[in-house]
Amino acid sequence: MTIAADRLGEDPSTPTLTALLAERAAQSPDGEFLRFGDRSWTFGEIDAWTSRLAHRLIETDGVEPGDRVAVMLPNVVQWPVVWLAALKAGAVAVPVNAKYQQADLAFVLKDSGARLVFTDHDHLRLVHGVANPGAVRVVDIADDGSARFPASAPDVAVAADTLANLQYTSGTTGFPKACMLTHDYWVRNGWLCAASTGLGPDDVLLTAQPFSYMDPLWNVAVALTVGAPLAVLPRFSASGFFADVRRHGATFFYVLGSMPTLLLKQPPDPSDRDNSVRMVLCSGIPADLHAALEERWGAPWREVYGMTESGFDLVSSFADPAAVGSGSLGRPVPTKQVRVVAPDGTEVPAGERGELTVKGKPMMTGYWNRPEDTARVLRDGWLHTGDVVVRGDDGEIRIVGRIKDMVRRGGENIASAEVEAALERDPAVVAAAVVAEPDDLMGEEVKAFVQLADGLAAGRSTADSIVQRAGTQLARFKVPRYVEFVDDFPRTPSERVAKPALKERADPGAVYDFGPSRGQSLPDLRVDITRDVAVVTLSRPEKLNALTVATRRRLASLIREFGTGRKARGIVLTGEGRAFSAGEDLGAAPACYDEVKTAFETFHDITRAILETRVPVVAAVNGLAVGGASEITLCCDTRIGTPATEYYQPENRRGLTISNATSVLLPRLVRGRAIRMVLGAHRMDAEEALRIGLLDEIVEPDELVDRAVETVLDWTPPTNTTATHLALLRPRPAEIEEAFAREDLAAREAWESGVYRAGIQSFWTEKGAPAAPDRIDAARG
Template structure:
C-alpha cells in the first residue's frame, strides 16, 4: 500500500491514466490530469513560500479545485486545513487563528471574507518550480475540525496513514467493482468526500461530486450519473424518506447505500422503496471507521446494529455503556488542546462519548450521546430519542432538543421544530406535536417548551448546530417559545399572540 496520499495519487495516475476520476460541477478530470494539475498547484504553493509543515486553509465550494488543492497542499509537504464555505467571519477567524494557517486557498467569491490577515492564494496562480518534498506515512495531512455541535470546533490531527487506512477499510466494506461510480453530496471540507476520493483512487472508479445535498434532487442525480455507491448521514435519510414516492424510485444502478445512523424502524422501508441495501458505517473524525456492516449482512436490517470492528480496531463497552475504541486508524490528537486529548484518550482507549449495547450476535448498537442529554429532576433524557419521536409527527421536518436551565428541575427539555411545507406554526400545532410525544415517551421526556424555526444551521455533516440555538442574551422561555404544560402554556400563548 502507498505510504502517503500523493503516493496513492501517483500510483493511480500510472495505473488508471485516462480513466475518468473526478466528475465535478465545474470539470471532469482523469486520474492523470488530476495528478498533473495538482503538481502545478504544488509548485505554485512552494513558489508562494509554503514550506513543509505549514498549515494551508482550503475554503472552496464543491468543485474540482477542492481535491486538486488538497493534493497540491500535501505534495508541497504542508498540512491542509479544510474550511466550510458557509463560515462567516467569526467562524473563519477561529479556525485560522487556532490552526495557525499561514495561507488560504479560496475563490474570488470568498476572498473578501477570507481577508483577515492570512494571505490568500487564488486558484488561477501557478508556477513552474518543481517541488521535491519528502513525506512519510506518519506525517500530519489534515487539521480536520470537528463539527462543533456542543462547542467550538477542535482540530483533529490526521496523518497520511489515517487517511489511507480509512479509505481501505471502506473500499473493503463495499467490495469495489470496476464499473462502480461513487456519488457524494456533502461539503468537501467534511471528512467523507475526502475518504471517498481516496476510495476512488484505490479502485480506479469515478467520483461524482454534487454541489450540495438536495432531498428532491438526490435520486434524479443518482440516475443521471449511473451511481452505484453513496454515503448519507445525519438528517439526509429522513429528508429523502419524506419526499413523495416516485414511479422511478427503483430505476437506478445504486447497489449499496452506506449510512451512519439508519433509523431502525425505517431501515427496511428504505431498502424496499429504493431497491438497494443500506449498511451502517460507524466512526468519528477522531477515530475513522470503528464499526462496519458488510454488504451481505441482511440480518442487521431494522435491528439498529452498527456492525463489527474492521481489521486493526478493537471496540468495547465500559461499565457505563460508553463505546471505547483503540487501534488504527486514529487521530494523533487535538491540535492545541492537550487537556482535551488526554480526556478522550484515557487508559489507552479513545472514549467516543457514545452509549451502546452489544447484542447476541456481537453487533454493537447506539443508544445515545453522553453529552447530548437533558438532566431533568434526576432523570437523563436522550436528545436523539426524543428528536426521533418528534420527527415522526406528520408536520415536523426536523427537530432539535436542547436543555434550558430550570431552578426546580435543573434542566428542562426545549424542542426547536422545523415544519414541513403546508403547515403553519402556532399553539395548536405545538400541542399536537407534544401530545404525539406524550403518547410515545415517558412524561419527563416530553418537551416543556416548543419553538418553531424556519430552518436550522447545519454542520458540514448535515447535523443541527445546537450551539446556535441557545443564544445567552435571550430568555428561552419567552415568546416565540410555547410552554407545553397548562400554566406555562397559557402564559406563553398570551405572549405569543
Template sequence: MVNERGRTVTATPPAAGGLGDLLRSQALSRGDAPLLRFVGETRSYREVDAQTERLAHVLLNRSIGRGDRVALMLPNGLDYPTAWLALAKLGAIAVPINIGYRSADLAHVLRDSGAKLALTTAELEPRIREVDGALPIETPERLAPELAAAPSTPVPVDGGSGDDLLNLQYTSGTTGFPKACMLSHAYWLNLVVRCRELADLGEDDVCIAAQPFTYMDPQWMAATMIGCGGALEILPRFSASTFWRSVRDSGATFTYLIGTMPLLLLRQPEDPAERDHRLRLVSCSGIVPELHAEFERRWNVPWREAYGMTETGLDLHVPIDDAASVGSGSVGRPALGKEARIVGAGDAPLPDGEAGELVVRGGVMMQGYWNRPEETASTLRGGWLHTGDLAVRAPDGSYRLVGRLKDMVRRGGENVAAQEVEAVIATHPAVATVAVIAVPDELLIEEVKAVVELRDGAVVTAPELHAFAAERLARFKVPRFWAFAGDLPRTPSARVEKHKLDAGREDCWDATAETVR
C-alpha cells in the same frame, strides 16, 4: 485483481508512502479512467495527477513545504480535492475551513492552526481579510496563468507519508471553539482500506458526494475511490429534489448520507424514477430505526449503518448482507483492526445490555488534538479513545447508540458545541450569562436554543441577539430559539444547571418564524 465477490480492485495503498504516492501510482495504472467529475467536467487519473503536481510546484514557489499549514476555504468543485492532493505531495498540512464560518469561528481556526497561506475564492476572500489582513491569500483565478505554465512532473521534495500530518481537521468540541484533529497520511490510507472493504468497492464503482468538501466525508470518499480505482461524482450541494436524478445520471453505485438528508429525501413526492439507479449500497449514520425499512423499500437499495468519528475514522459498521439489522438501530460490529467496549465509572468495562460510554482502539486514529495536550490526554486515556457517546453492546457483539455525554447539539448533520456558541453570545455587552441547550426537532433531530440572563439594567431584544450571533458564527450554529431568564439555575459551584432549563419551544422567540411562540 478480482476479489472473492468477482469485483475488480486495484492498488493496495503503499505501506511507506502517502496519499500523494497513491495518486501517482494509480495514475500510472488507471491513466485516462475518470477520477473526479463535477457539473459535467471530468478529470482522469492522469489529469488529476498532473494538475496536482502543477499546483504543488506553484505552492513550492511560495515557500510552502513540509509541515506548513494551508487553509482551504473552498466550495464543492474540483479545486478542493486538487489542492488537498497537491498538499499531500508537498508534505504540507491542509486546514479545511467551512465556507459558512464567520468572523469568530474563522478567526479562531486561522489563529489556532497558524496557517501560512489561504486558498479560497474571490467571493470568500474578503471574509478572510476581515479577520487576518496579513495572511497571504490565493484564488484559483489568480493562480490560473502560473498553473498553466508550471511543470506536471513530480514536485522535487520529499512528500508526506506515514505519520506525517495531512490534515488539521477541525471538529466541534465541548470546551469552546473547534479543535483540530491531527490526521496523518497513515490515517487516510487506513480509511481507504476500511471503507473499500465496507462497500466492496472496485474499478467499476462510482461514489457520489453531496456534503461540503471541507467535511470528512467527501475527503474519505475521494481517497477511497483513488485507492480502489473508481470515480467520484461531486455535487455542488445536497438537494433533496434532484438527488436521485443525480444518482441515476452519474451511474453512482455507492453513497453516504447523514443528518437530515434521509428525512428530506423521504419528504419528496414518491417517483418511480427514483428506483432507476445502479446503487448497491447507501451507507448512513443515525437514521431513524422506524423509517429504515421504508428507505429500503422506496429506493430499492440496502441502507447500512456505520459509526465513526473524525478522531477515529471508521469504527463500527453493519455488513451489506445483514438485512436483519434493518430497523434495529444497530451500528454494527467493530471494523477490521478495531476494538470497542462499553465502560462505566472509572472506565471499568460494563456487561452486555448495560449502557455506558463507547470507547474504541486500534487501526490508525488521530495523533491528538492540535495545541490541546490536556484534551488529548483526557480523550486518549488508558489506551482507548473515549467517544463521549453512550451505547449498549448486544450479546451478538453489535452496538446500539443510546445517548451522549457531550454538551453538544446535533443539528441535522452538524455537531454544535454549546460552549462555543455561549462564548460568542456572552461578548454582547447586555448579556450576563447564557446557556445553550438542545430542543427536539422533527426534521433536524435537535435545534439550538439560547437562554439568556441579562446584566442589571440592560435592555436587548431576541432579534438583536440573534443578529449579533449571526454576524459571528456559521449559520448552523446560530440559535433558532431565544428565551430570557431572570436568574439561571446554578450549582453551588456556580455552574448553570442546564437540565433544569426548559427545552421546549413555547415562550421563545423563534428566528425562523420571527415571532414569539
C-alpha cells in the same frame, strides 16, 4: 481495483495519498477521477495539475514540509486539487468551512498557523480582512499560477505517519478543535470502505457534503483506492438528491445525520427505483425507517460508525439482512478494538449502558495545540467517543445517546436523539431537534424544535397533536414540555443540527408550553423523575420540612401536574432529613381569619389534588410526620415507613383543628384508634403504626424511596385499569367536601374564641422561645 472482504484487516498496499494518486495515474491515466457538474477530470490530469501546483507552493510561496495551507472553498474541483497538491509539497492541509465568518476564520487561521490560504472571489474580501498580510499569503483559485511549473511531482519525502490534515471538528459548542490526521488515516479509511463494500472501478461514487468536512475526503481516498470516479454535488438537497443520483449513474453514496429522514420525507416519485445504486453507507440510520429506505430506492443501506478523530470504527455487513431495522452500529473493523465503559473506566456487561471507547487504526494523533483535550479524550490509546451505547449478547452495539446531548430532567437523563427519533416518526414532522431548557424546579426541561411538513399550520393545536402522539411512544418524563416551530435548521458541515446556533438565533418563534403554570419556584420542594415515577421531596430539613402556604400551593400544583398519568406513572411523597414534615409552619402565624382560611384551604387543596389523580400516590414516610403533614400521608394510597417513622397529631392539645379531612380519612385506616390519635395527641412509633394499619410496610431508610417507586410500578402495569380502581377505592368527593366544611366551621369558631391564638402561643412556649411578636400581637388585635 477491488479489495476482497477478507483483506479488510490488512495494511493498505500503498501507504500515502500522494503515492496512491501516482499509482492510479500510472495504471489508468485516462480513467475518470473527479466529476463536478458537467465536467470531469482523469487521474492523469489531476496528478499533473497537483504536481504543478505543489511546485508553485514550494518555489513561489516558500512552503516547507509541515507548513499549513488553508483551503476555504465551496465544493469545486480546486478543493481536492489544492489538498493533494499541499500533500505533495509535504504541507499540512487546513480545511476551512466556507460558511465561516470573521471570528471563526480568524480563530482557525491563528490556531493552525496557516501560511497560505486558497479561496475564491466570493471569499477574498473576508480572507484579506482577516489574514495577517505579513504572515499569510492569499491565493485566488481563479489563477493558481501553476501552469508554468513541471507536471512531475516534487522530490519531497512523505510517509504513512506524515501529518496530512488539521481537520477541525464541526464546532457545535464553542470554537472547534483540530484533529491531527496522517496519510495513513486517509489511505486506511479508503481501504476499509473499499473492502467493506466491494466497490470497484466500475462503480460511481457520489458525495454531497462540503469538502471542509471529512466525508468527501475519505470518498476521494476510496476513489483512489479502487480506481472509480467520484461525483461531487455542490451541496445536499433532499428534493434534488436522487435526481442527481440518477444523472450521475451513482452506484454508491454515504449520508448521515438527518439526511435519510429528510430524503424519506420527500414525496414518492414513480422514478424512485430508477437508479443504479448498489449500496449505501449511512451513519445514524433511523431503525424504524430502515426497511422503508431500502424498499423505496431498491438498495441495501448499512450502518457505519466513526468520528473525525477515528475514521472507520464499526460497520454492518451488507451480507446480513438481520441488520435492517436493528439499530445496530455493526461490528468493529479488524483494525479496531472497542470497549463499553462506565464513568470510572471499567467495562460494563452486555445490556448495560456505557460510553463507547475505541482503539486501533486509523486514529488521530491528537488535537493540535490541545494537549489537555487530547489527554482527556485519548487515554492509554483508547478514544472516548462521548457516545452512550449498549452492547447486546450478540456483540452488536447500539447507540442510545450522547453524553453531552442529554436533557437532565429531575433525576432522569434523557437522550435527545431518542426524543428526536420519536418526533420524526410523526408524518407531520420533517425534522426535529431536542435541547435542554433550564428550569428552576426540574433542573432542565425537554424542548423540541420542529420543522413541519408542507401544508400544516404552525400553531398550538398542531404542537399539541405532535406532543400527544410522541407521548404514545416515549416515557412520560421524556415527552417535550416546550415546542417551537422552525422553517429550517442551522447545520454543521456534517449535516447535524447546530443546536447552539438554533437556540441563540435572532428571530425565535412562538414557544408552546405544555406544562402547568409553575408560579414561583421554591427551594423547599424538589422533584426527581425516577424510573418514570415523580418523587416529590420536602426539602427544608433545618425546619423539619415545615410547610408554608406557598409550599402547600406548590405541592398541590405538582401533584396535579404529575397526577394526570401523562408525565409519570405515579407519585412518591417523601421528606429530606429526619422528618417527613413538621406540618404547618407556625413561625408564620396567621394574623387574621382570612389567613387562617387560606392556610386551611391550601391543606384542603392538597387532599383534593391527591384524591383526583389518575395515578397511585405513595407516602414514603422517612421520619416524624406531624399534624397537617401526617394528614397528607393519610390521603395517599399507601404509606411505607422506616424504623424512624413517627406519627404525631398535636392539634387538639394546642387548640387547633384538623384541616385535611382527617375526620374522614383516619377512621378509614385505623378505626377506633383515630380518637386516641387526635384527642389524646398520642405519639405513635413505626411498629405501632404498622400494627394498626397506618403503615403498610417498614423498610430500611436507604430502601425507602426505591420501595415506594417499586410499588407504583407494580400497581401500574403497561395495560391497566389503575385509574378506575383508584376512583372506586378512594373516598367519595362529596364525603371529603362535607368534612372540609365542618373543619372550616370549627376553625372559625376556634379563631373567634381565641383558642387558635392561644394554641400558637403554647407552641412557642413549649419550644422555650418567644413567639413571633408582631404576628401574635396582630392576632390579638
